Amino acid sequence: MARIKRILVAGGAGFLGSHLCELLIDRGHDVVCVDNFFTSQKSNVEKLLSRPNFELIRHDVTIPISLEVDEIYNLACPAAPGHYQYNPLKTIKTSVLGAINLLELARECRAKILQASTSEVYGDPEVHPQREDYRGAVNPIGPRACYDEGKRAAETLFMDASRMYGTHIRIARIFNTYGPKTHPFDGRVVSNFIRQALADEPITIYGDGSQTRSFCYYSDLLEGLVRLMENEEGFVGPVNLGNPNEFTVKELGDLVWELLGKKPKYVFKELPVDDPCRRQPDISLAKEKLNWEPKVQLREGLARTIEWFKSINLDDFRAPTPNY
Numbered sequence: 001m002a003r004i005k006r007i008l009v010a011g012g013a014g015f016l017g018s019h020l021c022e023l024l025i026d027r028g029h030d031v032v033c034v035d036n037f038f039t040s041q042k043s044n045v046e047k048l049l050s051r052p053n054f055e056l057i058r059h060d061v062t063i064p065i066s067l068e069v070d071e072i073y074n075l076a077c078p079a080a081p082g083h084y085q086y087n088p089l090k091t092i093k094t095s096v097l098g099a100i101n102l103l104e105l106a107r108e109c110r111a112k113i114l115q116a117s118t119s120e121v122y123g124d125p126e127v128h129p130q131r132e133d134y135r136g137a138v139n140p141i142g143p144r145a146c147y148d149e150g151k152r153a154a155e156t157l158f159m160d161a162s163r164m165y166g167t168h169i170r171i172a173r174i175f176n177t178y179g180p181k182t183h184p185f186d187g188r189v190v191s192n193f194i195r196q197a198l199a200d201e202p203i204t205i206y207g208d209g210s211q212t213r214s215f216c217y218y219s220d221l222l223e224g225l226v227r228l229m230e231n232e233e234g235f236v237g238p239v240n241l242g243n244p245n246e247f248t249v250k251e252l253g254d255l256v257w258e259l260l261g262k263k264p265k266y267v268f269k270e271l272p273v274d275d276p277c278r279r280q281p282d283i284s285l286a287k288e289k290l291n292w293e294p295k296v297q298l299r300e301g302l303a304r305t306i307e308w309f310k311s312i313n314l315d316d317f318r319a320p321t322p323n324y
């Protein structure tokens with residue numbers, strides 16, 4: 001049997017974090033979830049509270065923390081544009097100070113540490129699909145910069161900790177990921193479209209809907225994250241994790257309507273500033289090093305996500321509020 005580890009999941013009450021906590025608990029590990037609940041709520045981890053190998057700590061990663069752990073997954077950061085732009089100064093502090101504090105903890109404990117980075121480090125890319133050696137085209141002064149530049153700085157901090165202290169780091173560049181337990185009011189495209197179509201409202205398309213994204217189902221993404229953390233080869237440097245199948249936003253809308261068996265209705269709104277035109281991961285590195293590639297394709301993943309949206313009561317979710 002694999003060794004049981006003490007694992008910290010920062011941002012563990014969020015969409016990806018809560019699924020990751022559950023997966024690690026199910027594999028027998030001792031899991032400590034740290035979260036300030038800025039973009040999540042306790043109900044995401046409620047059913048885990050009765051598990052003996054799970055602990056929940058309300059904590060903000062911009063403040064140092066002392067714990068004894070073997071592995072750290074740093075997922076703590078608002079991820080949806082509406083959430084991270086709500087308080088941009090807090091967002092960049094979360095990425096930068098969160099990385100500094102958790103890297104320090106990793107150094108103290110000699111723990112392995114994984115950073116949940118993002119395809120946003122490529123900005124609005126001129127290179128397509130995006131490979132890890134592409135340095136990106138981020139607008140450093142635009143409304144997305146608090147997130148993009150914060151995540152880029154976090155990658156810098158991780159690489160420097162590896163070079164200076166030999167910290168065992170991992171960096172996952174995560175592309176758009178969706179699935180059950182995404183916050184229904186996060187404003188991201190999948191949650192908006194499903195919520196709107198279920199309510200028989202027109203789907204809001206920003207711009208003309210020709211911009212593309214490549215959507216990864218959460219279970220595939222988590223398998224990639226855990227493989228990256230556990231990879232014994234321990235190669236240093238970022239790895240793209242995402243589903244390379246690329247869709248326009250309009251195609252996504254059409255598919256949501258088709259899966260619901262309803263007649264499509266759209267309303268077109270202004271494209272947000274700096275909205276990337278295209279995004280598609282080159283996952284050759286993950287295939288080669290982690291023997292990983294996504295299995296769940298968009299039609300199936302969307303159908304499962306729609307079922308989850310049908311099962312929830314939207315009144316149980318509060319729109320995220322500032323945490324101070």
Ligand code: NAD
Pocket residue numbers: 010011012013014015016017034035036037038039040041059060061062074075076077078079080094116117118119173174175176177178183
């Ligand atoms: P999410 O908003 O559901 O989860 C983020 C969690 O971090 C929330 O529980 C939030 O309360 C917590 N958090 C925020 N600021 C914090 C702070 N200062 N201290 C402690 N906790 C804090 O988002 P998600 O989609 O689950 O994303 C998880 C991670 O993956 C994020 O770091 C995000 O940048 C990264 N990521 C996600 C995607 C995606 O498509 N879902 C894509 C790229 C990268």
Ligand code: UDP
Pocket residue numbers: 080081176187188189190192193204205206207211213249271272275276
């Ligand atoms: N989008 C849209 N309608 C919505 C929400 C988003 O057309 O109701 C578009 C958005 O402009 C972007 C794409 O969908 O081009 C993905 O947006 P999301 O906020 O989900 O993620 P990100 O832009 O960070 O990839």
